[in-house]
Amino acid sequence: MSDKSVNGTEEVTCPYCGHEQSDSWEVSSGKGMHDCEGCERVFYAEDEIHRTFNSWTEEAELENRIYNNKRRVSMAERSIERCKEAGEEPLDFDLKCLELYSKALESTQKELEELRSKHGTH
Numbered sequence: 001m002s003d004k005s006v007n008g009t010e011e012v013t014c015p016y017c018g019h020e021q022s023d024s025w026e027v028s029s030g031k032g033m034h035d036c037e038g039c040e041r042v043f044y045a046e047d048e049i050h051r052t053f054n055s056w057t058e059e060a061e062l063e064n065r066i067y068n069n070k071r072r073v074s075m076a077e078r079s080i081e082r083c084k085e086a087g088e089e090p091l092d093f094d095l096k097c098l099e100l101y102s103k104a105l106e107s108t109q110k111e112l113e114e115l116r117s118k119h120g121t122h
């Protein structure tokens with residue numbers, strides 16, 4: 001682009017005088033018209049979206065699933081325990097959750113063991 005544009009700035013910046021708009025975070029996404037607070041001229045600006053990536057190992061993924069399933073299992077167990085303490089029948093929902101997440105936990109743990117033995121890590 002020519003020197004009539006300013007690119008890659010943190011704030012919306014006037015291409016005439018270099019004035020930075022302090023409330024850029026309020027600017028809506030896409031192309032828009034701006035009145036410069038510095039030189040009072042009209043200019044156009046658009047936001048640029050940067051895509052970032054997070055990545056993790058298969059092992060970490062399984063560990064994370066195990067962690068979540070353990071939490072769900074213990075939540076269901078606690079809920080069932082509370083009902084028993086209150087002399088009530090445990091909720092069908094909690095019993096189903098316990099069964100479902102226990103199974104999921106078991107199979108994920110198995111999957112992780114297999115993965116570890118395949119790659120010889122621990």
Ligand SMILES: [Zn+2]
Nearest residue numbers: 014017036039
């Ligand atoms: Zn300006």
